[in-house]
Amino acid sequence: MATPVPNPAIQNVNKVGLSKADYKGLPSTLCQGCGHNGIAAQIVAACYEMNLVPEKVVKFSGIGCSSKSPTYFLGRSFSFNGLHGRMPSLALGGMFADHTLKAIGVSGDGDTASIGLGQFKHMVRRNLPMVYIVENNGVYGLTKGQFSATAERGLQLKKQGTNPYLPVDIAMEALISNATFIARSFAGDPRQVKELLKAAIAHNGIAVLDIISPCVTFHNHENSFHSYSFGKEHEEPLHEISYVPPKEDITVEDFEEGTTREVVMHDGSQVVLKKLEKEYDPRDRWQALHMLEEAHSHDWLVTGLIYVDPEVPSLFDIYNIPATPLNRTPNSKLRPSHEALDEINRLMF
Amino acid sequence: MATPVPNPAIQNVNKVGLSKADYKGLPSTLCQGCGHNGIAAQIVAACYEMNLVPEKVVKFSGIGCSSKSPTYFLGRSFSFNGLHGRMPSLALGGMFADHTLKAIGVSGDGDTASIGLGQFKHMVRRNLPMVYIVENNGVYGLTKGQFSATAERGLQLKKQGTNPYLPVDIAMEALISNATFIARSFAGDPRQVKELLKAAIAHNGIAVLDIISPCVTFHNHENSFHSYSFGKEHEEPLHEISYVPPKEDITVEDFEEGTTREVVMHDGSQVVLKKLEKEYDPRDRWQALHMLEEAHSHDWLVTGLIYVDPEVPSLFDIYNIPATPLNRTPNSKLRPSHEALDEINRLMF
Amino acid sequence: MSKRDLVVNDFCITFSTVNGSGSATANTTLMRALFKMGIPVSSKNIFPSNIQGLPTWYTLRLSKDGYMGRVEQDDIIVAMNPATLHKEVQYLAPGGVLLLPDDLNFVNTRDDLIIYRMPVKKLIKDAEVPPSLRDYISNMVYVGVLCFLLGIDLDLIHQALDFQFKGRQKPIDQNFHMVEAAYVWSKQNLEKKDPYLVEKMDGTDDCIMTDGNTAGALGSIFGGVQFTGWYPITPATSLAESLIEYLPKYRVDPETGKDTYAIVQSEDELAAIGMAIGAGWGGLRSMTSTSGPGLSLMSEYIGLAYYAEVPVVIWDVQRVGPSTGMPTRTAQGDLTQANFISHGDKNMIILIPGSIQECFEFGWRAFDIAERLQTPVIVLSDLDFGMNMWTSKKFEYPDQPMDRGKILWEDDMEEFMAKHGGEWGRYRDVDGDGIPWRTLPGNRHPKSGYFARGTSHNEDTGYTEDPEKWETIFKRIANKFETGKQYLPKAIADESQKATLGIIASGSADPAVQEARDLLAKQGIKTDYLRIRSLPFDTEVEDFLKKHEQLVVLDINRDGQLNQLLTMTYPVYSEKTTSLAHLDGLPLNAKWVEKQILSLLEVK
Amino acid sequence: MSKRDLVVNDFCITFSTVNGSGSATANTTLMRALFKMGIPVSSKNIFPSNIQGLPTWYTLRLSKDGYMGRVEQDDIIVAMNPATLHKEVQYLAPGGVLLLPDDLNFVNTRDDLIIYRMPVKKLIKDAEVPPSLRDYISNMVYVGVLCFLLGIDLDLIHQALDFQFKGRQKPIDQNFHMVEAAYVWSKQNLEKKDPYLVEKMDGTDDCIMTDGNTAGALGSIFGGVQFTGWYPITPATSLAESLIEYLPKYRVDPETGKDTYAIVQSEDELAAIGMAIGAGWGGLRSMTSTSGPGLSLMSEYIGLAYYAEVPVVIWDVQRVGPSTGMPTRTAQGDLTQANFISHGDKNMIILIPGSIQECFEFGWRAFDIAERLQTPVIVLSDLDFGMNMWTSKKFEYPDQPMDRGKILWEDDMEEFMAKHGGEWGRYRDVDGDGIPWRTLPGNRHPKSGYFARGTSHNEDTGYTEDPEKWETIFKRIANKFETGKQYLPKAIADESQKATLGIIASGSADPAVQEARDLLAKQGIKTDYLRIRSLPFDTEVEDFLKKHEQLVVLDINRDGQLNQLLTMTYPVYSEKTTSLAHLDGLPLNAKWVEKQILSLLEVK
Numbered sequence A, B: 001m002a003t004p005v006p007n008p009a010i011q012n013v014n015k016v017g018l019s020k021a022d023y024k025g026l027p028s029t030l031c032q033g034c035g036h037n038g039i040a041a042q043i044v045a046a047c048y049e050m051n052l053v054p055e056k057v058v059k060f061s062g063i064g065c066s067s068k069s070p071t072y073f074l075g076r077s078f079s080f081n082g083l084h085g086r087m088p089s090l091a092l093g094g095m096f097a098d099h100t101l102k103a104i105g106v107s108g109d110g111d112t113a114s115i116g117l118g119q120f121k122h123m124v125r126r127n128l129p130m131v132y133i134v135e136n137n138g139v140y141g142l143t144k145g146q147f148s149a150t151a152e153r154g155l156q157l158k159k160q161g162t163n164p165y166l167p168v169d170i171a172m173e174a175l176i177s178n179a180t181f182i183a184r185s186f187a188g189d190p191r192q193v194k195e196l197l198k199a200a201i202a203h204n205g206i207a208v209l210d211i212i213s214p215c216v217t218f219h220n221h222e223n224s225f226h227s228y229s230f231g232k233e234h235e236e237p238l239h240e241i242s243y244v245p246p247k248e249d250i251t252v253e254d255f256e257e258g259t260t261r262e263v264v265m266h267d268g269s270q271v272v273l274k275k276l277e278k279e280y281d282p283r284d285r286w287q288a289l290h291m292l293e294e295a296h297s298h299d300w301l302v303t304g305l306i307y308v309d310p311e312v313p314s315l316f317d318i319y320n321i322p323a324t325p326l327n328r329t330p331n332s333k334l335r336p337s338h339e340a341l342d343e344i345n346r347l348m349f
Numbered sequence C, D: 001m002s003k004r005d006l007v008v009n010d011f012c013i014t015f016s017t018v019n020g021s022g023s024a025t026a027n028t029t030l031m032r033a034l035f036k037m038g039i040p041v042s043s044k045n046i047f048p049s050n051i052q053g054l055p056t057w058y059t060l061r062l063s064k065d066g067y068m069g070r071v072e073q074d075d076i077i078v079a080m081n082p083a084t085l086h087k088e089v090q091y092l093a094p095g096g097v098l099l100l101p102d103d104l105n106f107v108n109t110r111d112d113l114i115i116y117r118m119p120v121k122k123l124i125k126d127a128e129v130p131p132s133l134r135d136y137i138s139n140m141v142y143v144g145v146l147c148f149l150l151g152i153d154l155d156l157i158h159q160a161l162d163f164q165f166k167g168r169q170k171p172i173d174q175n176f177h178m179v180e181a182a183y184v185w186s187k188q189n190l191e192k193k194d195p196y197l198v199e200k201m202d203g204t205d206d207c208i209m210t211d212g213n214t215a216g217a218l219g220s221i222f223g224g225v226q227f228t229g230w231y232p233i234t235p236a237t238s239l240a241e242s243l244i245e246y247l248p249k250y251r252v253d254p255e256t257g258k259d260t261y262a263i264v265q266s267e268d269e270l271a272a273i274g275m276a277i278g279a280g281w282g283g284l285r286s287m288t289s290t291s292g293p294g295l296s297l298m299s300e301y302i303g304l305a306y307y308a309e310v311p312v313v314i315w316d317v318q319r320v321g322p323s324t325g326m327p328t329r330t331a332q333g334d335l336t337q338a339n340f341i342s343h344g345d346k347n348m349i350i351l352i353p354g355s356i357q358e359c360f361e362f363g364w365r366a367f368d369i370a371e372r373l374q375t376p377v378i379v380l381s382d383l384d385f386g387m388n389m390w391t392s393k394k395f396e397y398p399d400q401p402m403d404r405g406k407i408l409w410e411d412d413m414e415e416f417m418a419k420h421g422g423e424w425g426r427y428r429d430v431d432g433d434g435i436p437w438r439t440l441p442g443n444r445h446p447k448s449g450y451f452a453r454g455t456s457h458n459e460d461t462g463y464t465e466d467p468e469k470w471e472t473i474f475k476r477i478a479n480k481f482e483t484g485k486q487y488l489p490k491a492i493a494d495e496s497q498k499a500t501l502g503i504i505a506s507g508s509a510d511p512a513v514q515e516a517r518d519l520l521a522k523q524g525i526k527t528d529y530l531r532i533r534s535l536p537f538d539t540e541v542e543d544f545l546k547k548h549e550q551l552v553v554l555d556i557n558r559d560g561q562l563n564q565l566l567t568m569t570y571p572v573y574s575e576k577t578t579s580l581a582h583l584d585g586l587p588l589n590a591k592w593v594e595k596q597i598l599s600l601l602e603v604k
């Protein structure tokens, strides 16, 4: 068995001895300029910088252009490209097999907020440890341009007419389902995407990343919430985040406007927040709600780490499963003894 | 055709000439003392007092003890007892057939918040005009006592152990899906249930009623959120409501603590709110959110009209459908002419 | 009454009550006592789809010959529910016995009945039971009366109560006193006029008393189940609940104190099967249990597991469909759906246990098959097995070690690649049996990862729309099911009567068929019998079809679904085959089978 | 080249491009021009399941004899995608023509090809097209070159462009100028060496050019569709989108200005079918359209509609399954699932259009059948029909008035009750045909309301677990499908050749079969032909089976699903029947059918 060992002779390798190429996947088959491509690139970068071993990562996705993304990063990792809207259950089962893995799920807004809303919310509620990325473009890309549930009201699409419904706010949905990590970003802001990804990877619990990711082909009207042009203008960064890996343990106690604040992640790593104008404490659920509601009423696109609670037990903390992955349990521990069956036979009366 | 006409000779009839018996259904086959029975009784009362014509009401339900309720009221009305968790779509389609009917849907917490969460939220988002009642007991009654998604954390059930998840808050879910009417009540408070029902019936749009309705058989521990004993203690009435029918048009402009406030319903009828301690304006989405979040953090059971916006166009206002029910459209208007087909054949090239 | 008129250990008692009235304790107590006497006994619980207040019938069949099928007529009826009394009386055999509370208003329209009236109210009053328990304990009155009438030793009743209440003295005493009181009263006041008696025998040696859902759950536990995603639905619920009950007892690792399993109650069946498939893909022995509506909801996901080649076990405890149908009634109506479930071409493995013991056996075997063939296995049980109490042969310890199929961990990978030119591909058929080798997430070998998908893929899991690559995979999968037949439970043929008439049946139709064969044999009509235990069918099925001049296929459904699939597979024998299909929600009974076959033979 | 070597109006051109490059306009423009010349022309678009940048093939078949099936070999290939050039060359017929841009790097490995190089870059540069449109309009270069080579009048190209751009002058001009420039360049620089030519003919009189999804949508509109619940999925999406396009044109009530229909894009397929069933129950002509995965998700709901007897039309535009499979490839793989969909026993009505014209016809007819029989009707189309452009006979106006089935409004109620002893019950079989009378919500008659449910019910919709009442309803429903067969499109037999060999096929297998029969006839092999158009099968199917000595059943799936169902229904004929099933994602082609049948006859 070949566990990769750091080879100092090779340049441009990270602490587990891997180069960025080890984190790549196949070339993208998405449209040129699709927001999803940028996100895949940042996943590569984040995993490289976080020194993840690709074999310790498992990828999940639903169906859609977005859900193809796992093809384009971490080619060495296990991956399951499942069904439309039903990835959460697949991932939950898969992660029970080896809960020591890091799960990265990629979904689309149709996949998550239309067909998949139920599974999404129940996954969040269970606090499944997983980085759950919604590549949110307000449209069904792969089926060529219909409204998804995150399409803003009044949006016009070529064959569909005008959307009469208010959009589903994925961050808000996650929040009231008691998600333990919620962030929002914009595919056009690779730096923030990467930093949020790193924070999400370090989180032990469900980490929902709602990343606005424009569909250049079917949803790029000037007036659209999810298109680049709009995004760039209306985007209002909440705070800047830079991820500090565990080894370089920096703690900033002082926290005032314009300064930074650390949130200690479950694995001991920290997220450093740089506050912008507003005072914002992402550990305050109430403030998060407030902020989202305000953003909602103002039609704002607020990015950053919206909420995090690193203390909540994850799904696997709730279960009394062993530290070794369940899928490594020897057969001998799986089949009870002859004596056990004798006892059972006696009880069956 | 026999439309019922008021018969002054008969005593105890309402304005459409019907007695309460005309609103009854079959005898209940639910357990004695089941909260659902009380709710059915209040539906009978509300419809009677609202002078609804049973033939102008259509009932929908999913599957569960709660979803059997339509059997027990308005025996003359059309009804469709559908599938587990999928009533919203059935109702939406059914109501397109005749949008002039009043739809009353009865569901359970398992039906709505577990299997049905996705359909529920999407129905709310579309603002389907319908009184949607969740008979919420935190448990699966009909399948004999498993946790539903509204079971509180820490609840213990005989065969299931302890529930590790936070409950789904149906009112909160409705609110962030932009429901236009949200109320919560308690089956043990028939008066409030009835008044809220009447307000909901008068509303043009989705009216979500989350009614805590104890399961005496499988969920009646002393410490349970949904059981009577607990309910009666922890219940904190938000305000009292009494419904004023359209004919007796009373408007109260003045609105201070301890006084009343009217919300004008779409059909011109009004809901009169009697405020208790707290200042509470059910037309303020922000305040509703605030109140629910506060209740959430205090483990309170707040009842009353939580939110209402009578101005939002309903699903049928958005569509350009005729005033006459679609299902009365004569065939002649459904099949385009020979000329139309000639034109089409010319276009097919 | 002369000795030869006595009916010993061979009759049927039905308890008519309303559900929620707590009669289950009384009935199972009686059943346990009879079982202890060595009398083969089985029960059928005909209950409504509600929780309280509707008519319920619980039938105990005592059969010295070990017959377990449902019978149409009752010999004794204990009528506690006035609402249905008129009906019950119709079902009583000529000269049958009617037991009823003395305050029950009843106008007898038959002159052949033997009627005993029980002073239930009075006895319960005298017994000074706490008011809240009165209704419940009053059922013990008929237990006591029956003990007197039939000759059941009160000691056995005590043993049964002791078992029921796990030794807790108070409820044991409360109930037992009531039984005693009723017994004493009967002795003093009743004159036995009926011929029904019980006697000790040795018919339950090596036997247990249990239901199929418990058996299925325990079998799964001995099969090493590691993950269960489930959603409640009658009549499957108690299967998952038995897992919840027994897993903590038998599957906690004594070394670490940790569970070697996980159970998740999901939000619906789409999620239940999704979770189960995720876990199966991850390398866990994974299952879900459901009934018809749930199976329908799983359609899409099952197709994914089939095509991505993920092992998963799906228990479908059948009830009467279509749609919600009759949730508390039994059927074999999901067979064709199971066989053709999900869109596109596919092969499904279906196991059909034919006894409680087989519910246990297929519980563990299903995992071996699923993992060996890397595919979903659907186990079709039904309400009759799943929720009724049967006398059954003891569970047998698995006679084979667990077959985990072709799995490569890190070291295996190295070995494998050394043997195969340094290469491994998830969907390559290196062994020629259509079964590829799989790796599991968490495998640290850098070549072990692969991209599972429901989309068309080549042998190395890459997406492809190439017609040839598509066909390669697709035909290999079909081939996998051909070579895989060897792993399935073979159909069992009983050709001891060397008959020209062959009966074919499956699952819970078995007890009625067994009994009907004996009934026919008594009239000189020989029959052979083939019990199907799995699909796809294998050669032994065709052999049986070929050999017999006349064939009858029994189905507990409307359309004769087993016959439909047999016809499709072996059309040449259809001309000599008759489909006997019947569905009314009740278990099949031998008399009906006998009658159908007789009239068939007459027509011939 | 001598006249007799020329190939006129009978060849095949494939355009190889990458998707998203905008070649569709060029290709359909050419197709339109050829159609205008009176040449029967059809196209097959082989495209990937992505949006931009992957190989795509668009094949135009010109067939003076009107053959529309796919052909395996190309006569002319326009190779715009360097990535797949090596593949294309393999598919070129001997002596075939290769058109390629002059800057495309190509090493010719065959010496029989005729190659023309096109200066695409130069021409587009000279044309001064805005940079953003260059890639798009450069496709017009090959249009111009082909016009020269094949002899297509530029006028026709102009007409086609005019139609395409709905008369907007700017894009028409931009595109047309490019065509002209390329034409002029060709004339000056190319020497025609190949034998392919087009000539005016009268093969498209009374014809139109369209695809099956458009046809299905328009048929539905003329069937009076009132409600559509749908969820996007390839290749069904364009059916619903055609409804969105055409309904506002043809179904707004001129009196009120109001829509006589509603379309809802739902959140998934469970909701789509739920909505459609709700609307069907409410009395609207209601439908949904989907493909395999969606059909699977609809399983549970379809069972409800079956058992509650709700009319609803479900279009399944099939793609390659199982699971997500190949979403942009065609198949007939959902037949057995459709037939056995949902748990429990049931009967399903399946319509299988065999032409574009029938897509239209079954569009309206499906509603008549669904409402007449009060049951779901599944229409099985496929990607080949649904998304490819065909020359088709004109749509024909429905030859029957709308059949709304047995509906009672207020006045009808009174009449009905007067006739039937003052009573009406939703599920009573008063006419003996198994079809009860239904009322619709909104009916103000106080006796009209009823309680629809998926649970077991008696004739008056009350919940029941009574075995007999259950059977009454259940058998009546089965009977409904027997008497209902008369309303289904009959299978069409062509027995003009009075052959002993009978071919059976359905749906989009038809064009290949038609052509194969002609190919066989040329070799003296006679065949009769039965095209199945609906299930359950009726007597004309059995007649055909009975009559022929040898039978061949064609299926575009792996398992021979049509044959499976025929075998199940008519097993006695199976011995003389051979299943020819083939699935690789591509439409069936005549040569394959011919070859298979020839080798079959040899073996015999």
Ligand SMILES: Cc1ncc(C[n+]2csc(CCOP(=O)(O)OP(=O)(O)O)c2C)c(N)n1
Pocket: A063, A064, A065, A066, A067, A084, A107, A108, A109, A110, A111, A112, A135, A137, A138, A139, A140, A141, A142, A143, A148, A215, D231, D232, D233, D234, D269, D293, D294, D297, D324
């Ligand atoms: C059950 C099912 N229904 C429908 C589809 C068709 N489908 C494929 S992708 C998609 C929408 C994807 O939208 P989104 O999740 O927003 O992803 P995007 O393509 O926009 O990135 C749909 C409807 C499917 N594959 N499966």
Ligand SMILES: Cc1ncc(C[n+]2csc(CCOP(=O)(O)OP(=O)(O)O)c2C)c(N)n1
Pocket: B063, B064, B065, B066, B067, B084, B107, B108, B109, B110, B111, B112, B135, B137, B138, B139, B140, B141, B142, B143, B148, B215, C231, C232, C233, C234, C269, C293, C294, C297, C324
């Ligand atoms: C698809 C499907 N899954 C499962 C069931 C079984 N089932 C019937 S009712 C029910 C739960 C009902 O719970 P709830 O909605 O809370 O209603 P209650 O009985 O508590 O009033 C379930 C799981 C079903 N009928 N259909």
Ligand code: SF4
Pocket: A029, A030, A031, A033, A034, A035, A036, A065, A066, A137, A141, A142, A214, A215, A216, A217, A218, D051, D052
């Ligand atoms: S269609 Fe839109 S979402 Fe899909 S790959 Fe292209 S740009 Fe991205």
Ligand code: SF4
Pocket: B029, B030, B031, B033, B034, B035, B036, B065, B066, B137, B141, B142, B214, B215, B216, B217, B218, C051, C052
């Ligand atoms: S089981 Fe519970 S929910 Fe069901 S009827 Fe009884 S009390 Fe009500």
Ligand SMILES: [Mg+2]
Pocket: A064, A066, A108, A109, A110, A135, A136, A137, A138, A139, A140, A141, A148
């Ligand atoms: Mg999207």
Ligand SMILES: [Mg+2]
Pocket: B064, B066, B108, B109, B110, B135, B136, B137, B138, B139, B140, B141, B148
């Ligand atoms: Mg409940």
